[in-house]
Amino acid sequence: MRWLTLYARSRRLPLAILLSVAAVALTWAGWGLFTDRREINQSLAVLTVLLALAPLIPTMAGDDDSLESGVALNWPPRRALHVLAFAAVVSVPLLASAATGAWFGPAGVLLRDVAALAGLIALGVALFGIRLSWQLPVCWTVLQMLFGNLAEPGWREAPFLLFQPASSKPAAAAAIALIVAGVLAYAWRVGPRTAPAEVAFGQ
DSSP, rough: OOOHHHHHHHHTHHHHHHHHHHHHHHHHHHHHHHHHHOOOHHHHHHHHHHHGGGGGGGGGGGOOHHHHHSSSSSSHHHHHHHHHHHHHHHHHHHHHGGSSSSSSOOHHHHHHHHHHHHHHHHHHHHHHHHTTTHHHHHHHHHHHHGGGGGSSGGGEEEEEEGGSSSTTTHHHHHHHHHHHHHHHHHHTTTTOOOHHHHHHOOO
């Protein structure tokens, strides 16, 4: 599995995972320090999920996409696993908070929100490239924070899934659709690829 070690280093995954865990830990510690309420505010919990997933974006492209296209490796499954594994890593500290004095909410809600935002990030990378991909999840999350509580019961819960209860079937269906669409689109890279000059400029 030497390729896995090299892949993780080339995509700077150790640093990204550290930043994700730090984002969760910072919110968790701050909530426990400044309030006596156990359950973290839903808007703050959603924002924490987004911040924890944000370090995923830079890891979704190598230094030169043409190098990946030219090697004898089956990249689509590896890209799909990349997104799913990162989402799983982010979910661990969020779910673990249930055993502490400050928690981020029901497991079903957390897993749904992580899946939806991870899928949206992957979809943004596939469609718009690394540089513009952050706009899709950020704008969508902000709109949900502003208008999510106004969604009426029924299918209208789907567009505002981040603020729906765990029992909402439309929200769950929308989250599944987003993660599936995002993983498939990113796995086959239907959108812009990163040129070496862009990577050098970004660094």
